[in-house]
Amino acid sequence: MLVRVFYHDKCFDGACSASIFTRFHRECIAPRLNLDPANIQYQYHGLVHRAGALFDESTFAPAPSTPTQNAIVDFKYSPSPNLTWWFDHHLSAFLTPADRAHFDRSQLSPTGQPLPPAQLTKFVDTSYTSCTSYIAHIAQTHFGFNTAPLADLIHWANIVDGALYASPTAAVEMAEPAMKLTLIIESTQDPAFIPRLIPLLTSLPLADVLAQPFVAPLLPPLLQHHQFAINLIRQRAQLHQGTIFFDITDHPMEGFNKFIPYYLHPDAVYSIGLSKSSFRTKVAVGTNPWTKIPPANLVNLAQICERYGGGGHARVGAISFPPDQEEAARKAALEIVTELRGQKP
Numbered sequence: 001m002l003v004r005v006f007y008h009d010k011c012f013d014g015a016c017s018a019s020i021f022t023r024f025h026r027e028c029i030a031p032r033l034n035l036d037p038a039n040i041q042y043q044y045h046g047l048v049h050r051a052g053a054l055f056d057e058s059t060f061a062p063a064p065s066t067p068t069q070n071a072i073v074d075f076k077y078s079p080s081p082n083l084t085w086w087f088d089h090h091l092s093a094f095l096t097p098a099d100r101a102h103f104d105r106s107q108l109s110p111t112g113q114p115l116p117p118a119q120l121t122k123f124v125d126t127s128y129t130s131c132t133s134y135i136a137h138i139a140q141t142h143f144g145f146n147t148a149p150l151a152d153l154i155h156w157a158n159i160v161d162g163a164l165y166a167s168p169t170a171a172v173e174m175a176e177p178a179m180k181l182t183l184i185i186e187s188t189q190d191p192a193f194i195p196r197l198i199p200l201l202t203s204l205p206l207a208d209v210l211a212q213p214f215v216a217p218l219l220p221p222l223l224q225h226h227q228f229a230i231n232l233i234r235q236r237a238q239l240h241q242g243t244i245f246f247d248i249t250d251h252p253m254e255g256f257n258k259f260i261p262y263y264l265h266p267d268a269v270y271s272i273g274l275s276k277s278s279f280r281t282k283v284a285v286g287t288n289p290w291t292k293i294p295p296a297n298l299v300n301l302a303q304i305c306e307r308y309g310g311g312g313h314a315r316v317g318a319i320s321f322p323p324d325q326e327e328a329a330r331k332a333a334l335e336i337v338t339e340l341r342g343q344k345p
């Protein structure tokens with residue numbers, strides 16, 4: 001049998017979800033299908049969010065002369081008749097109401113009765129912090145999967161996907177193997193890397209995964225870049241009236257850890273960063289996740305960003321400008337800085 005596992009690409013929770021799904025399938029589903037796990041081939045395919053159709057139906061096609069199952073984990077639903085398994089925990093799990101209705105029908109027998117839990121193969125629950133923890137829960141309660149050896153992996157998938165770091169130091173100093181693996185997973189440009197990593201995530205402790213010869217050498221240059229970003233933001237960040245502003249457009253970079261401003265200035269409430277990458281100039285507007293200010297007294301940053309054509313959530317938002325509109329981006333950033341410094345929280 002061929003099992004194709006489609007997972008949220010360049011995401012720690014996506015890779016862990018693919019790994020835990022594989023182990024669950026091998027330990028619980030193969031015996032139900034009377035298959036020797038040695039005769040099952042697991043293949044991994046990363047999925048990214050993009051405009052329009054997310055899936056090319058042909059990628060789910062049955063393999064010639066081999067029984068095939070397709071699974072999607074930590075990513076949107078597909079109504080493809082060739083989709084066997086689906087697990088997601090995102091609010092935006094369905095692209096359309098028709099997809100939602102298709103999913104609802106998959107929970108019923110041909111006569112319209114709710115299927116017993118052990119016959120369900122498609123699952124969504126937005127109350128789970130990580131898809132990894134959701135797969136573990138369903139696999140354990142519906143199929144008798146033993147999740148005990150995976151407790152550490154599940155713990156870290158929740159911390160990373162929920163950004164539940166204990167402190168700015170934990171978020172920025174990245175002492176834990178899970179955070180170092182996250183840094184590598186989010187920045188890899190090698191399409192073969194994550195598929196190679198996935199099977200190891202549920203067969204080795206995370207520290208041992210990080211020590212693999214194909215993993216370990218990737219870390220030092222990323223940590224070096226991270227340290228460069230910390231030093232640059234340290235030089236530029238100005239904290240006044242609870243709001244940090246920094247402009248690093250003269251050092252274009254594809255990304256940096258968004259908790260750095262609060263690591264440098266733990267007393268700040270808001271942070272506005274102006275930065276530049278190959279494809280945009282970005283105004284990033286955030287609230288310190290560790291602020292002691294009660295949520296009711298905090299400004300809704302999504303509303304501010306929407307005024308400038310951006311968006312986001314109440315606590316964190318962003319506005320993207322084309323790379324050649326740096327001055328417009330700077331003007332917007334400085335207006336927002338003035339507005340937030342005028343707030344009395």
Ligand SMILES: [Mn+2]
Binds near residue numbers: 089131
């Ligand atoms: Mn996730």
